[in-house]
Amino acid sequence: xxxxxxxxxxxxxxxxxxxxxxxxxxxxxxxxxxxxxxxxxxxxxxxxxxxxxxxxxxxxxxxxxxxxxxxxxxxxxxxxxxxxxxxxxxxxxxxxxxxxxxxxxxxxxxxxx
Amino acid sequence: xxxxxxxxxxxxxxxxxxxxxxxxxxxxxxxxxxxxxxxxxxxxxxxxxxxxxxxxxxxxxxxxxxxxxxxxxxxxxxxxxxxxxxxxxxxxxxxxxxxxxxxxxxxxxxxxxx
Numbered sequence: 001x002x003x004x005x006x007x008x009x010x011x012x013x014x015x016x017x018x019x020x021x022x023x024x025x026x027x028x029x030x031x032x033x034x035x036x037x038x039x040x041x042x043x044x045x046x047x048x049x050x051x052x053x054x055x056x057x058x059x060x061x062x063x064x065x066x067x068x069x070x071x072x073x074x075x076x077x078x079x080x081x082x083x084x085x086x087x088x089x090x091x092x093x094x095x096x097x098x099x100x101x102x103x104x105x106x107x108x109x110x111x112x113x
Numbered sequence: 114x115x116x117x118x119x120x121x122x123x124x125x126x127x128x129x130x131x132x133x134x135x136x137x138x139x140x141x142x143x144x145x146x147x148x149x150x151x152x153x154x155x156x157x158x159x160x161x162x163x164x165x166x167x168x169x170x171x172x173x174x175x176x177x178x179x180x181x182x183x184x185x186x187x188x189x190x191x192x193x194x195x196x197x198x199x200x201x202x203x204x205x206x207x208x209x210x211x212x213x214x215x216x217x218x219x220x221x222x223x224x225x226x227x
Contacts, residue, residue, distance in 0.1 A: 042217030
């Protein structure tokens with residue numbers, strides 16, 4: 001049983017560029033949430049996708065957008081990258097939108113130069 | 114706004130001793146409190162969780178206590194082992210029902226000295 005998988009594992013971009021991160025949820029899960037984890041900090045909620053719609057959003061600008069596909073996989077897009085966007089981006093999956101038993105992927109380490 | 118405070122930021126104990134990490138939350142509507150362990154370069158892993166209708170929960174050497182009145186919850190690790198060394202995060206459910214938002218604390222780096 002595959003857990004949450006994310007790609008790529010590492011990414012280097014320059015300011016102003018755009019990036020797309022991908023996530024496949026744990027088998028049987030239908031909800032995907034994205035978190036940003038800056039170095040030495042706890043994860044911060046970006047948004048959650050359920051039934052292919054953004055159901056809840058954290059305090060992140062519109063440069064951050066996402067999508068969920070019919071197979072429950074998800075993408076996180078960030079436009080007009082800033083240096084401050086450098087962080088570990090974690091995808092987490094769960095069942096039925098609830099926070100219980102949230103399973104995290106290993107993350108994508110994004111560096112913006 | 115929603116906030117979770119976690120203390121201490123670092124904790125060093127001798128192998129076999131107990132470790133306690135404390136968190137407070139601000140949203141009185143929060144009803145679910147998980148704890149995650151994150152080893153260096155790895156994903157956060159759920160180690161124990163508690164719902165607001167329970168005051169204490171144990172799983173082998175790990176226990177969590179919750180005081181809803183004080184909006185305070187704690188992680189207790191007994192008989193610590195070197196493999197317990199990691200960063201531990203507490204979290205609180207973001208309030209409203211049917212949402213998956215977790216508010217995380219800042220993390221506690223636990224070092225268990227052999």
